[in-house]
Amino acid sequence: MEHANTSFLPSLLLFLGAAVIAVPIFKRIGLGAILGYLIAGVAIGPSGFALFTDTGTIQHIGEIGIVLLLFVIGLELQLSRLLAMRKDIFGLGGLQLVVCALVIGGIAYSLGLSILGAAITGISLGLSATAIALQVLNERGELQAPYGQRSFAVLLFQDMSVVPILALIPLFSVEMAHASHEGNGLLNAAIMIGSIAVVVLAGRYLLNPLFRILASTEAGEVMTAAALLLVLGTALLMQWAGMSMALGAFLAGVLLAESQFRHELEADIEPFRGLLLGLFFMSVGMDINGRLVLDNWLALIALALGLALVKSVSVAAVFRLMGSSRLDALRSGILLSPAGEFAFVLIPLGAVYGFLNAEQAAFAKALAALTMLFGPLIAAGSERLLKRFAPPALTIEEDYSDAHGKALVIGFGRFGQVVSQVLRTAAIETTIIDKDVEMIDVASRFGSKVYFGDGARLDVLRAAGAADARVIAIAIDNRADAVKIVEMVKAEFPLTEVYARAYDRQHVLALLTAGVDYHMRETFESALAFGRSTLEALGVDNMEAEEIIDDVRDRDAKRIVAQQQGGIYAGIDLVNSKRLLKPEPLERPDTKGVTLNRDAINAAEEAKEDEETG
Known part of the structure; x- marks a missing residue:
C-alpha cells in the first residue's frame, strides 16, 4: 500500500x-x-x-x-x-x-x-x-x-x-x-x-x-x-x-x-x-x-x-x-x-x-x-482592426469600484425610476444597475448614474455590492429573471432583504416560493387608488371608501396565502365577497314615528323606574 x-x-x-x-x-x-x-x-x-x-x-x-x-x-x-x-x-x-x-x-x-x-x-x-x-x-x-x-x-x-x-x-x-x-x-x-x-x-x-x-x-x-x-x-x-x-x-x-x-x-x-x-x-x-x-x-x-x-x-x-x-x-x-x-x-x-x-x-x-x-x-x-470601422460607441459605466450603498436597485425602467427617486429623496445610498444601454444613456442625460450589468448574473451582483446591501429591490419586468435573482440572493446573501416587483398573481406565487421578503404587483396599488377615487366620485364618503379599499386589500392578501397552499384557484370565494354593511331594520314600520314632548318623556322615564323598583 x-x-x-x-x-x-x-x-x-x-x-x-x-x-x-x-x-x-x-x-x-x-x-x-x-x-x-x-x-x-x-x-x-x-x-x-x-x-x-x-x-x-x-x-x-x-x-x-x-x-x-x-x-x-x-x-x-x-x-x-x-x-x-x-x-x-x-x-x-x-x-x-x-x-x-x-x-x-x-x-x-x-x-x-x-x-x-x-x-x-x-x-x-x-x-x-x-x-x-x-x-x-x-x-x-x-x-x-x-x-x-x-x-x-x-x-x-x-x-x-x-x-x-x-x-x-x-x-x-x-x-x-x-x-x-x-x-x-x-x-x-x-x-x-x-x-x-x-x-x-x-x-x-x-x-x-x-x-x-x-x-x-x-x-x-x-x-x-x-x-x-x-x-x-x-x-x-x-x-x-x-x-x-x-x-x-x-x-x-x-x-x-x-x-x-x-x-x-x-x-x-x-x-x-x-x-x-x-x-x-x-x-x-x-x-x-x-x-x-x-x-x-x-x-x-x-x-x-x-x-x-x-x-x-x-x-x-x-x-x-x-x-x-x-x-x-x-x-x-x-x-x-x-x-x-x-x-x-x-x-x-x-x-x-x-x-x-x-x-x-x-x-x-x-x-x-x-x-x-x-x-x-x-x-x-x-x-483592433474592426474598431477602426465601428461607429462611436456609448460609454457605459462598468467599473463598480465606487458602487456601494444600503440599497441595490436592479432595473431602471418606469418602475425602477420611481423607486430610485424615493430612495434618493430620502438620502439613501443607492446603487442602480440595468442592462439596457439606451436606458443608461437616457439616465445619464438627466444626471442619474446607472451601472451597466445583468442583475441575473451572480458575479455582477457581487461586483455591484450585493453582499453589503441591506435591501435589494428588483424592478425589472422579466418574470423569470426576477425569480432567478431572488433565488440567487437568498442562496448567496441570506441576510439581505429582497423586494421584488411582480407582474401578476402567478408571478407573486413564484417569488414567494423563491423566498422574496416583500412583493408588489406593479398595477395593484395604483388600481386600488383609482378605485377609491371612483367611489368618492359616486358619493361614497372618504372614511367608508378607505374601509372598502382596506377590505379589498385584506381579502387579496388572504387569497394569496390560500393560493400558496392550494394552487391558483384556491380562495376564489374571496374575490367578490361583499363587505358587511351596517345593520338596518328588516321591515319598514307600518306606523309613522311621532316626536314625544318633554312631559311625555318624563312620564315614560318615571314609569320605567317604577317598573324596575316594583
Missing part, C-alpha cells in the same frame, strides 16, 4: 505543478487557461519531456470533466430561458452548425476522407470553443452586447447538440449494425429508452425531496457528495445502457434546472468541473502526436489558418442572413472560429467506431488544437 501511494503522489504532483506553472503564464499573456492546459500536457507528455506516458488512464479520468461540464450546461437550460432565446438558439445555432459542418466536411471529403469520416470531422471542427469565446467576451465586457448574446445562443445550441451527436455516432458504427442484424437492436433500444425513463422519473419525483432532506442536515459536504453521486450515477447508467456518459449528466442537469437547489448544486460541482476539465485538456495535449506535428508543421499551420478563415466567413454569413449587422457578424465569425472542446471527444470516438483511422484522427486533433491556439490571437488582432 505504501508503494502504491508513493507511486501515485509523484504523478499527481507532476500534473498539479505543470498546471500551476503553465496556466497563469498563458492567462497573463492573454491566451487563456485552456491553451495553458494543452501546452502543459504537451510538455509533460510523450511528445515533450516524456515525464508521463500513460495517457489513456488520465484521459478517462479527464473525461469526467466533460461529464460535469454537460451537467452544468443542463442546469442552465431552464425552459423559460430556452423559450426566450429560442429563435437564436435553434434557428441561428442550428443553421450555423449545419453550414459549417457541410463546408468543412466537404473539404475533408475532397481531401480523401470517407463520407462518415468527413461527416464526423466536419461536425467536430464546426463546433466552437465555448470556454475561449466566453472568456474573450467577458474580458471585453461584451457578453450582453447583441453579438455577444447571439454568439452565446450559438454556443448553447452547440453544447446541446453534442448530446444527440454522441448518442447517434454508435448507431452508424459497424458493431451496431451487426448487433441489429443479430436481433438485439430492439433490446438495445428498449434498454436505452428504459434508462432515460428511469432518469426522468427519478428527477421528477425523487431528487427534490432527497435534496430537501439532505439540506435539512446542514452538512455541506453531504450535499456535495450527493451532487457528485447524482452526476456520476446517471452518467454510469447511460454508459451501461449503451449511450454516452455525457447524455446522463446532461439529463440530470436539465431535470434540476427548475429546482430550488440548482445554484447550490452548481456551486458544489464547479471546483471539480474546472479541475477535471483542466485535466482533460492536459490529457489531450499529452495525446497530440509531436512527431506528426513536426513532420507536417507547415501543412498544419496552413490548414489551421485556412480553417479559421473558412469558419469565420461561414459563421459571419449565417449571422448576416439572420439579421445581424455587418460588424457584429464579423465579430461573431472570428469569435467562433476556433474548434471546440468537444472536438477532442468526437474525433477519438470517430476513430473508435472506425470512421477515421489513427493517423487521420491524430491529424484532426492536432488541427483542432492549433485553431484553439490561434483563436485568441486572431480575435485580439482583428478587434
